[in-house]
Amino acid sequence: MRQRIERTWNTLLVSALSLTGFLMFWQMAVIVGDVDPYTLPSPAQVFRLAWQKGFLLQDVLLSSSRVLAGFFMAVLIATPLGLIMGISPRLRTLVNPVLSLIRPLPAMSWIPVSIIWFGLGEEQKYYIVFMGSLAPILVYTTEATRDVDPILLRAARNLGASRWQEVVYVLLPAALPNLLAGLKVVLAIAWTCVISAEMIGTNSGLGFAILHGKDIGGTDLVFLGMLCISMTVLVLDVLFRGLRWLLLPHRRKAH
Amino acid sequence: MGAASGLGIVAFSICLACTPASNDHGLDAITISGSTWYGHVPTLFALETGIFQRYGFEADYREIIKSSDRLAALASGRVHFGSFGQISMLTSLAHGNRSFYWVGTQDMAKGFEGLVASRGYPSYQQLKGQKVGIPFATSAGLTARLLLKAHGLGEGSVEFVNLDPASIPSALASEGIAAAAVWEPYFSQLQNVEGATLLGVDTETIVHERFGTMTGLDVLLMNKRWLDEDRDRAQRFMLAYWEAVETVRKNPQKAVDAVWQHFALDQNLLEAHLKRFTWLTLDEQQSAMTQSRLLGHTDFILGFLQEIGFIDQIPDYRSAIRQDFLALEKE
Numbered sequence: 001m002r003q004r005i006e007r008t009w010n011t012l013l014v015s016a017l018s019l020t021g022f023l024m025f026w027q028m029a030v031i032v033g034d035v036d037p038y039t040l041p042s043p044a045q046v047f048r049l050a051w052q053k054g055f056l057l058q059d060v061l062l063s064s065s066r067v068l069a070g071f072f073m074a075v076l077i078a079t080p081l082g083l084i085m086g087i088s089p090r091l092r093t094l095v096n097p098v099l100s101l102i103r104p105l106p107a108m109s110w111i112p113v114s115i116i117w118f119g120l121g122e123e124q125k126y127y128i129v130f131m132g133s134l135a136p137i138l139v140y141t142t143e144a145t146r147d148v149d150p151i152l153l154r155a156a157r158n159l160g161a162s163r164w165q166e167v168v169y170v171l172l173p174a175a176l177p178n179l180l181a182g183l184k185v186v187l188a189i190a191w192t193c194v195i196s197a198e199m200i201g202t203n204s205g206l207g208f209a210i211l212h213g214k215d216i217g218g219t220d221l222v223f224l225g226m227l228c229i230s231m232t233v234l235v236l237d238v239l240f241r242g243l244r245w246l247l248l249p250h251r252r253k254a255h
Numbered sequence: 256m257g258a259a260s261g262l263g264i265v266a267f268s269i270c271l272a273c274t275p276a277s278n279d280h281g282l283d284a285i286t287i288s289g290s291t292w293y294g295h296v297p298t299l300f301a302l303e304t305g306i307f308q309r310y311g312f313e314a315d316y317r318e319i320i321k322s323s324d325r326l327a328a329l330a331s332g333r334v335h336f337g338s339f340g341q342i343s344m345l346t347s348l349a350h351g352n353r354s355f356y357w358v359g360t361q362d363m364a365k366g367f368e369g370l371v372a373s374r375g376y377p378s379y380q381q382l383k384g385q386k387v388g389i390p391f392a393t394s395a396g397l398t399a400r401l402l403l404k405a406h407g408l409g410e411g412s413v414e415f416v417n418l419d420p421a422s423i424p425s426a427l428a429s430e431g432i433a434a435a436a437v438w439e440p441y442f443s444q445l446q447n448v449e450g451a452t453l454l455g456v457d458t459e460t461i462v463h464e465r466f467g468t469m470t471g472l473d474v475l476l477m478n479k480r481w482l483d484e485d486r487d488r489a490q491r492f493m494l495a496y497w498e499a500v501e502t503v504r505k506n507p508q509k510a511v512d513a514v515w516q517h518f519a520l521d522q523n524l525l526e527a528h529l530k531r532f533t534w535l536t537l538d539e540q541q542s543a544m545t546q547s548r549l550l551g552h553t554d555f556i557l558g559f560l561q562e563i564g565f566i567d568q569i570p571d572y573r574s575a576i577r578q579d580f581l582a583l584e585k586e
Contacts, residue, residue, distance in 0.1 A: 036351045038330060038350050038351045038352035115425075200419060201422075202417065212392070214327070215343070215393075216566070217343065
């Protein structure tokens with residue numbers, strides 16, 4: 001236990017040193033190179049702006065809510081469908097051709113039609129995140145389900161488990177580690193989707209802040225928007241780890 | 256992957272640095288950027304009719320729609336010259352961009368942008384609380400704000416949404432927004448949307464009333480390093496450019512014949528628009544750059560940009576003007 005705490009502190013210390021070193025190098029590069037703030041603002045300038053603008057908290061919250069809404073809608077649809085696809089070759093054969101068509105499409109490509117279908121309201125942003133998350137979640141869930149050891153299912157069947165019990169008590173828990181790992185990756189993808197969605201037809205969110213910064217020549221605002229995305233994804237990452245810790249008690253030791 | 260990307264960037268930078276400044280024919284290389292706005296017609300005309308070549312330049316033309324993107328390319332040094340929106344120039348100056356000179360203003364195009372309302376919003380008052388689509392930090396965006404303000408709808412009375420100029424007509428057609436403002440050629444498309452009402456144009460703003468100009472000027476910017484490293488070359492290039500402006504002004508029909516393939520427009524419409532366009536020549540540059548005209552106008556626009564929160568402080572834009580350079584051009 002003590003060793004673990006020490007290891008955690010060491011990791012935190014090294015991370016803090018690395019980050020401080022990076023910021024100092026950046027600040028020095030701007031000062032020594034006499035770089036104008038349009039080309040590269042200094043970290044001090046970015047942090048000053050962050051302070052003035054309250055770390056874009058409202059935009060962070062708005063973008064996060066858009067990401068989570070679209071992402072959870074995709075989880076609600078893609079996870080059960082992916083589970084069934086994992087155990088039903090017939091359904092896989094049926095859905096895979098459509099999935100192959102949707103999967104390569106970048107979220108940006110949905111923007112023109114989403115504006116026609118949903119206008120410029122919140123639904124349009126949710127839709128972009130939803131479409132960007134749906135196919136990857138479906139693929140991760142299907143693969144996670146297919147990776148479950150068939151012996152576990154056979155054992156459950158031999159013990160008299162029904163099909164439903166098989167899915168709920170064996171398949172889902174066994175697929176959960178891979179499924180959660182996949183969802184973590186998709187959550188980051190969902191962020192790229194919302195940033196794209198917020199760059200067109202909106203006046204709020206981190207994507208808008210970045211675009212607006214670019215339009216008014218405020219490179220410091222562009223950097224601040226980027227910084228806020230990184231920080232928010234970092235926080236969500238920690239929350240996700242907490243969720244994993246809660247849902248996978250048998251894996252806690254490994255982490 | 257990281258190392259490979261790093262090596263790629265280094266290799267790309269070396270390739271760019273090795274790009275010759277002049278080619279085998281002894282012509283000076285220049286990269287110019289523009290878009291489908293009519294203010295770029297002289298550049299396109301000079302390219303199509305070989306004026307730049309005659310003055311010793313091999314010009315590479317890059318189409319970049321938004322002024323802010325063109326400014327980024329200009330700041331990078333890969334684009335050397337172009338026409339830009341004044342609003343983008345001023346906001347980027349306010350944020351510390353020191354990479355260019357303001358070397359001229361080639362036109363005074365009034366009445367080419369305005370505010371158009373969708374079906375069901377035939378008057379300004381009905382726009383209260385509604386969405387208005389504009390390209391932020393552009394002349395059309397400011398025109399919309401000024402027109403609304405003049406009709407009692409200040410900041411916060413409507414919800415401005417940032418839209419790409421090309422997507423504005425379709426956004427109005429889908430009724431996702433109550434009104435929109437944009438410049439030509441999208442302005443004509445906007446007015447052609449079924450049920451649309453033209454609420455006002457830039458000649459009805461306080462800016463036009465006080466200075467007789469369009470809201471945001473078209474400004475000619477040149478990369479500072481490119482000008483400073485060889486003034487003769489820069490002067491020679493500007494002479495070529497002003498010759499193109501002169502010809503386009505005297506003979507719009509000839510200009511249309513040379514450049515119309517660059518515009519997704521009916522040739523007659525392009526001709527009609529160009530005939531309404533007012534071009535400023537080299538001789539008019541110094542008289543235009545006075546406090547009662549463009550300088551006063553610029554001061555006013557900067558004040559308004561500060562009022563709406565686009566800039567925190569007023570930049571010293573006069574230090575970016577190359578009046579001496581323009582004067583030398585005249586000699």
